[in-house]
Amino acid sequence: MSHLTEDDSTIERKYVKEKKIGEGTYAVVYQGKEAATGRKVAIKKIKLGQSQAGVNGIELSAIREVKSLQELQHPNIIELIDIFSHKTNLNLVLEYLDSDLEMIIKDKNIVFMSSDIKSWMLMTLRGLDHCHKNWILHRDMKPNNLLVGKDGQLKLADFGLARDFGDPMAKNMSTQVVTRWYRAPELLFGAKQYGYAVDMWSVGCIFAELMLRVPYLPGETDIEQLDLMFRALGTPTEEDWPGFNELTQMKFQKYPKTPLKALFTAAGNDTLDLLEKMLSYDPNKRLTTREALNHPYFRNKPRPTPPGKLPKQEKSNHLNEPVSPSSSSASPY
């Protein structure tokens, strides 16, 4: 990154803002390009002193985003190209991608082949594996945050909730992370310390959504979220999840376990096995990214579609880097 050697105004002059493509509580996103090369970029302008946390400095999620993205460079993670400040604003120059997985899932003109789903899952897991290898949790995995470029490459984006894990001193990690539909059970039960498994749960939900073409567990409230989860996967027992009884005082209706096959009728056994292990109640039994990537699913037929051959939207009207408050129901603290 060049901002260490160049001063802000030099960097600023390298980019041209073209149009505003989105606005959220703490940032405005512009589409622009690099003047010298014409490369499309997204410029995320972070407003300072807007929110409570911002009064004494920069918005927390901006710090999280910069901190994580500076460490991560991977084909399946969005690239932070430059940073510069302008007056009191902080500007992040990010790679521009014009579509995301949510739009593709919602576009009913597109038919998914199982090989397409495998390809998207593969790219998602590779990106997430790189995060976890660097001890970073994404904490907001959802189709909306998986951007898809013109070349079909899928990239993890929006690291506004990301943080490190495996730090013994962090004894009070926030439970209000991850958009509710993709939130792992341990977060819903208020676990103060957790690990990679929260992201893997979200990936499991995304996997299911790719097959169903509708969100798998769309709960309206946290309680309803748990209820939906138990209805779909059976109410966990002390056997499924050792320590479960100590987690909560709440009593839940006991739903029986139904095999995933009942809902995912067209899926093969390898697919269901992977999904089941991603959606394991006990976070200690949930697959790691490495275990998931080495699952037979990825080696069995059909082979994953090459990114360039993946189905695309006919017309794209995407706003890069969603920053609307609705995109994440969780607060960034």
Added chain:
Amino acid sequence: MSVRSSATAKSTPKKLASNGTNRQGEASLSNDNADEVCPICKNNRYLSPDMKLLVSECYHKMCESCIDRLFANGAGPCPICGQVVRKVNFAIATFEDLLVEKEIKIRKRIAHHFNKRQEDFPSLKEYNDYLEEVENIAWNLINGISLEETEAKIKAYQQENHDLIAANAQRMLQEEKLAKLVEEQEQKEKQSEFEKYQQTLEEERKLKATLKDEFIEELATSDASPEKILAEKKAAAAAAAAQRSSKQTAEHAAATPYGIAGNSVGMWLGLDREQMDDSMKDYDPVATEYADIDGYTLREKYYDPFTEVSALSKTGGFNIKFVHERALQAAFSGICDV
């Protein structure tokens, strides 16, 4: 799939035979001249060519004016068998033989509920037993044998298998959609191939014409003997043709490898599941350009008086190994040789 079709074939033909002289109520159902005369008003086709004969729920024919008259005030008994019927439920018969009409309607209804597939059964024998049972139910309904009992059976089955029926129906819908897609794709490919063929024909024709013109031109202007010129032109034309054909085969080879036609359809339908792809043996799913930090072995337990992991954190997925491995990686990154 081939197993399945043979299994179906095994149990169906013996009962599909439509010459069953032992069928109940046959006399009232199949009457050769029923087409011509309305059994109620005895009006016939000869006198009123516009007469339309419709079929009731209980498979009795009558003409439209009779239906209008009999069921003007809503539901009423069928004048032939006495079953209560409604005007809206009269339909135009697709088949002349009402027995066939009835059988098809019943089979459609049965197939709607009994939509299990071979994959839903652990063995072929159980699947065959199931098909036999379905066939018995259809037979009973068609011939009016122990109707109430059979209806109860259907209802019980429906309740028991509610989820599976819905799932299979959903799946069938999806398969139809895919089949349509594949067909469209094939149609498109055919169309484009045809256009390409037309194009090459046109090109060849043009080329021949220009060669001919050149030949005549050269005959007129050059001093060389006509035989020599002819031989030269022939050789040039042959070379051009050879080049074209080799280009075509190359194009053809390049066009086939991807696309939804061919193998992937079967896979999408899950017919060819769990097959290890040989070409995937050397495939690296992780495919990262970063080397893992190694050179250390993570032990099960360390002497660590500083880290406390409460039982609650453990349940929440916080593993003390994270702490130890992260510390080890921090220590080992960049130290050990590559």
